[in-house]
Amino acid sequence: MTSLTDRYVAATLRAVPAPRRAEIATELRASIEDMIDGRTGAGQDAAAAEREVLTELGHPERLAAGYADRRLQLIGPTYYLVWQRLLRRLLAIVPGTVGVAVGVLKATVGDDPGAAIGAGITSAFQTAVQIAFWVTLSFAVLERTDTSLKLPEWNVDQLPEGPVERDVRMIDTCASVAMLLLALAFLPWQHVQSWVSGTDGGRIPLLDPALWRSWLPFLAAVLVAGLLLEIAKYRARRWTWPLVAVNAALDLAIAVPVAGLLLTDRLLNPDLVARFEWLGAGGHLDTVAGVAVVVIAAITLGDVADSVVKARRRDA
Incomplete structure (x- = not known):
């Protein structure tokens, strides 16, 4: 220390x-x-x-x-730092969460993924504007009315432990967030805009539609939790043991159900398997499922091991 x-x-x-x-x-x-x-x-x-x-x-x-000869004042100096800290935290979490939720909901009930993405971005932007306006207005009123929030005085115990080097880079966080958003968008997209067509010209969902009543909403919720984890990890600047534990739990929350559905032939749409006769013949489906499970297990174990190594390196 x-x-x-x-x-x-x-x-x-x-x-x-x-x-x-x-x-x-x-x-x-x-x-x-x-x-x-x-x-x-x-x-x-x-x-x-x-x-x-x-x-x-x-x-x-x-x-x-x-x-730096910089005035800490927007409306007034009394609560400037409190306003700044609260606004940063709200803008870092709320708009992105709202945007993802609106986009996923729009993609689920509609048939236009492009419109769903646009709706998510628009909702995130509007939420950010609303947060900035109302938080700033609230603090302006507090300043003008000389209202005391009775906040504790600053003391040296609030100092950070020391400068922390950033192990989690912005480019890595952006890449992870992009992958999670694509995975979220894929779930409704494969249902309404699948590239596989049936003999009648209709689109065939890739995943079993029955899973919308059980596992697919759960997997979507886990992916949203993964987005929140990426934000928390970037704010922490490095891997911590609580983050490692949450990351492992989320990895398993995706890997275990998907592997189980694959091994019990409940992940892929039966109409899709029937559409490609070779997939259901000669045990090919079992082979594909087995290979997929091995790949999923390797990726999951690799991700967990990577997070553990990075956390141990920071503690060394």
């Missing part, structure tokens, strides 16, 4: 321009050291002096704003 001063300086530097960080770090450390020396010279305990000095300096983001 780093000292309180190291944590305070790291928290301050996150909010200042990169070109000035070295200069500000030197200046800030020197100021803190001088203030601590002044107190310890008067007989005060060093640890207590350090806490008092950092508390006196105040919230690191406010101090950083002073160094």
